Amino acid sequence: MIEVDAVIIGGGIVGASAALFLSQAGRRVALLERDFCGSHSSGVNYGGVRRQGRPLSQLPLSQRAHEIWHQLPQLIGIDGEYQRSGHLKLARSAADLQALHDYAAASQGFGLDLQLLDRTALRARFPWVGTVAVGASLCPEDGHANPRLVSPAFAQAARRQGAQVHEQCAVSHVEHEGQRFVVRTATDLTFHAPWLLNCAGAWASQFAAQFGEAVPMHTGHPAMLVTEPLPLVMDASTGVEGGGIYARQVSRGNCVLGGGQGFALDAARARPGQNAVLDILRQAVELYPFLQGAQAIRTWSGTEGYLPDRQPVIGHSSTQPGLLHAFGFAGAGFQIGPAVGQALTEIICSGASSTPLDAFSITRFHSIPVA
Amino acid sequence: MKPITIIGAGPAGIRAAQTLVAHGLYPVLLDEAARGGGQIYRRQPANFKRPPDKLYGFEAHKANAIHQALDQLRGQLDYRPDTLVWNAEAGLLDTLHAGRADRLEYAGVIVATGATDRVLPVPGWTLPGVYSLGAAQIALKFQGCAIGERVVFAGSGPLLYLVAYQYARAGANVIAVLDSSPFSAQVRALPDLLVQPTTLAKGLYYRAWLTTHGIAVHQGASLARVEGERRVQSLAWRNASGEHTLDCDAVAFAHGLRSETQLADLLGCEFAWNILNRAWLPQRDRAGRSSVPGIYLAGDGAGIMGADAAELAGERAALALLEDLGYATDPQRCTQLEQALERIGRFREGLERAFAFPEHWAADAADQLMICRCEEVSAGDIRRVVNEGHWEINRVKAHCRVGMGRCQGRMCGAAAAEIIACESGRAIASIGRLRAQAPIKPVPFGLEVEP
Numbered sequence: 001m002i003e004v005d006a007v008i009i010g011g012g013i014v015g016a017s018a019a020l021f022l023s024q025a026g027r028r029v030a031l032l033e034r035d036f037c038g039s040h041s042s043g044v045n046y047g048g049v050r051r052q053g054r055p056l057s058q059l060p061l062s063q064r065a066h067e068i069w070h071q072l073p074q075l076i077g078i079d080g081e082y083q084r085s086g087h088l089k090l091a092r093s094a095a096d097l098q099a100l101h102d103y104a105a106a107s108q109g110f111g112l113d114l115q116l117l118d119r120t121a122l123r124a125r126f127p128w129v130g131t132v133a134v135g136a137s138l139c140p141e142d143g144h145a146n147p148r149l150v151s152p153a154f155a156q157a158a159r160r161q162g163a164q165v166h167e168q169c170a171v172s173h174v175e176h177e178g179q180r181f182v183v184r185t186a187t188d189l190t191f192h193a194p195w196l197l198n199c200a201g202a203w204a205s206q207f208a209a210q211f212g213e214a215v216p217m218h219t220g221h222p223a224m225l226v227t228e229p230l231p232l233v234m235d236a237s238t239g240v241e242g243g244g245i246y247a248r249q250v251s252r253g254n255c256v257l258g259g260g261q262g263f264a265l266d267a268a269r270a271r272p273g274q275n276a277v278l279d280i281l282r283q284a285v286e287l288y289p290f291l292q293g294a295q296a297i298r299t300w301s302g303t304e305g306y307l308p309d310r311q312p313v314i315g316h317s318s319t320q321p322g323l324l325h326a327f328g329f330a331g332a333g334f335q336i337g338p339a340v341g342q343a344l345t346e347i348i349c350s351g352a353s354s355t356p357l358d359a360f361s362i363t364r365f366h367s368i369p370v371a
Numbered sequence: 372m373k374p375i376t377i378i379g380a381g382p383a384g385i386r387a388a389q390t391l392v393a394h395g396l397y398p399v400l401l402d403e404a405a406r407g408g409g410q411i412y413r414r415q416p417a418n419f420k421r422p423p424d425k426l427y428g429f430e431a432h433k434a435n436a437i438h439q440a441l442d443q444l445r446g447q448l449d450y451r452p453d454t455l456v457w458n459a460e461a462g463l464l465d466t467l468h469a470g471r472a473d474r475l476e477y478a479g480v481i482v483a484t485g486a487t488d489r490v491l492p493v494p495g496w497t498l499p500g501v502y503s504l505g506a507a508q509i510a511l512k513f514q515g516c517a518i519g520e521r522v523v524f525a526g527s528g529p530l531l532y533l534v535a536y537q538y539a540r541a542g543a544n545v546i547a548v549l550d551s552s553p554f555s556a557q558v559r560a561l562p563d564l565l566v567q568p569t570t571l572a573k574g575l576y577y578r579a580w581l582t583t584h585g586i587a588v589h590q591g592a593s594l595a596r597v598e599g600e601r602r603v604q605s606l607a608w609r610n611a612s613g614e615h616t617l618d619c620d621a622v623a624f625a626h627g628l629r630s631e632t633q634l635a636d637l638l639g640c641e642f643a644w645n646i647l648n649r650a651w652l653p654q655r656d657r658a659g660r661s662s663v664p665g666i667y668l669a670g671d672g673a674g675i676m677g678a679d680a681a682e683l684a685g686e687r688a689a690l691a692l693l694e695d696l697g698y699a700t701d702p703q704r705c706t707q708l709e710q711a712l713e714r715i716g717r718f719r720e721g722l723e724r725a726f727a728f729p730e731h732w733a734a735d736a737a738d739q740l741m742i743c744r745c746e747e748v749s750a751g752d753i754r755r756v757v758n759e760g761h762w763e764i765n766r767v768k769a770h771c772r773v774g775m776g777r778c779q780g781r782m783c784g785a786a787a788a789e790i791i792a793c794e795s796g797r798a799i800a801s802i803g804r805l806r807a808q809a810p811i812k813p814v815p816f817g818l819e820v821e822p
Contacts, residue, residue: 036766043769148769156759228777228813263461274460277809278472278820285817295813297777 004028004164006195006348007183009171009207011037013147013334014326015199016154017341020075023161025349030191031155031163032183034170034203035268038151041201042334044302046224046246046258047147048237049335050087051112052139053103055311057359058336059110064355065339066111066141072150075338076157080150081250086236087142088126090133090287096241100137112139128233132286137241144237144248147334154338174210176320195348197324202305203267204327208313208362211320215313215328215365217305221262222331223272225280225299229253233290245284255291257284262301270301306330307365314340314360316347324348325362373476374399374449375692376464378456378634379483381409382433382678383670383685385441387481390689392447394698399449399475401456401466407441409485409670410505411678413512414438426512428537429573433678458809459637467814473821479665479696481688482635482653483681484672488625489785491526491732495597495606497744500621504530507623508537517543519621523606525549525594527726528627529574529677535586536577545586546619549608551626552726553591563721566714570679593729597622627726628675629785635672636807639663644800647723648674650785651804657709659688660695667692680715683708733786733793742790743783745776753787754794762795763803764788777813780805 006022008015011033019031049069051062073079091097104114115138122129122136159165173184181196198207205217234249245259260276277299285292310330317323326340343353375391377384380402391398406414412434415421427434458465464475488503502518510516521544524535531550539545564571581588595607605618635653641662645652655661655668669688670681687708690700738751748771756770773787774780784805792799
């Protein structure tokens, strides 16, 4: 039996950053990961570190994360290939461009410093963007990083800070015994703790359901691919208004592209669908003509949790004191994850998050029947 | 109706096709090469006129038979050369032919994807002029080119002597053959090798021929490094008596073959560690049935057994598929094939003893040795990640990019696994299996897609 202050289920970027910040605050933490820390969505996502385009309700947390990312090497010991390249959101029609203008107006005051580019300005500033784009919105301080390196590094940093990190350690049983949680693992470990953090990503709903607050979460599998190294062309991470293909180029020269959905191989593994891969290969050249003839060398996908409103659940359980949820990031948890870990730490250490979390309460699903 | 599809037109694939056609089926035969025959019986371009015995030596009649078998099947099957299968998913194969992506629904698949060289890097292996043994052989068979004028062959495996012999016969100046296996190992392996006396005899013949033609054959001799400014100029090798150098302008090396298993992986086949092959292989029964109904495995792509076994296994897998579809097949023939495969299996065990894997390679590899040339990952880079606590090969890949490049670990995966196992102190079988990811080989942006 291991006595800790908090048990965290899930070694993704949310759980691992919570483990790091709680340990920094002197709390005894056990981080339990079924597979390897940062090996699922947190480690295999596109790698966008982006505030632009998020719902306004996420912007305070996202802005907070922006500050954390600024300190990344001091925090986790590596730069994680993080660069503030700028995030360029492209519009393919006048209506899409108008939507970018509307978002820029609505998000004023959140510190994004968006710059709207018309066709001429876009062409002048980013000549590698295809003529299919009629304008864009640039968030100069957004950027991208390597999730394969960053997310596991949060868990490593937590370990260095004194957290117990248990990998290949699936949780087999969870209950609350009146005073504390009892958590047992498939590896025959038992933990006792007054706090339990459900950061189990696409697999979090089972733990919520166990405490009587099931949520209508479904899994999704974003399709990704990467090219062989190419001459450095893209000086911003990109996305498209209304969805579609997103792309960035790493300093080694490889372009990482995402778009469309893959499929689940089983509960834990996914592959990009052939349709999604072919769509990217065909359509990306419209947006990024320099890719014509370049070779895609690898494709992949992951398993991510989506709630109907595509907003995460973050904060207190409504049924079980001491239980905190943080899951359902809908493919956009990488940038915001460290701030969520910090907010959860504040709840435990000082009673409340200094960043508002009301929009992410699990109670918003209480009236929705779960299939 | 969805067709039965064979992937790979080497000895296994062609015999499988022939068997299916003989039972009245009209299969699809997909092959990446422009002409059938596989790597072993690779055909020269149509306008080249070298006679078969020049190209294939002792194996000319087998090569001829395989080529003729394919030629005679024309019109009775849907043969699609120059076609890469780059992905498999949900009953569909994704193909690429002449810049066009297409998709093929299948009722059953015989996977006959063949093998490539197993490469254990040495310092200097990325210099121009360094080839794998298989590549050196292809240059000769396909284009009538030698890889250099003064060539050294190194490593181990039956291909070592065969390629050296073929080069010398073709008029190349073979400076030396460096066999990393000691002579004693080959003597100990003799009882199993005698199961296939003619194959053994050929092996001995190549070696004797090399010696009588004044070509130095060293045993227990390992390639230490390849040196040169812009291309190969010399190499260093070691044996019990110390280090030696040789001037040369080309080197071909490999330590046996490794199966091309990516497609079987994408098709969902279960894998198991195979001690003999020192590799993860898709599981199959004696007839070639994989763990997935409708998916059959044959030839070197399912475990290295050589071309003769590939022919038998291709036929046997096709018969298994026919049996499973309810066709009447000849049970005696099935038994015959299985028995013949078993005999070759014993011979194969002898070969493995004769050309033993150099167990010390990983421990001897210097930190600066480049393991993954696509992503420029050194042995030291891999060791650093292992020393951070990682030991599972896919996690090590995620942290240092080994196996993440153009070849997707097809060339560097075996060597990377050896380094990880050695550094983590784990058995080679217990560091996990490098998962296959589409595309099996690169596919281009802007391709056309068949509607």
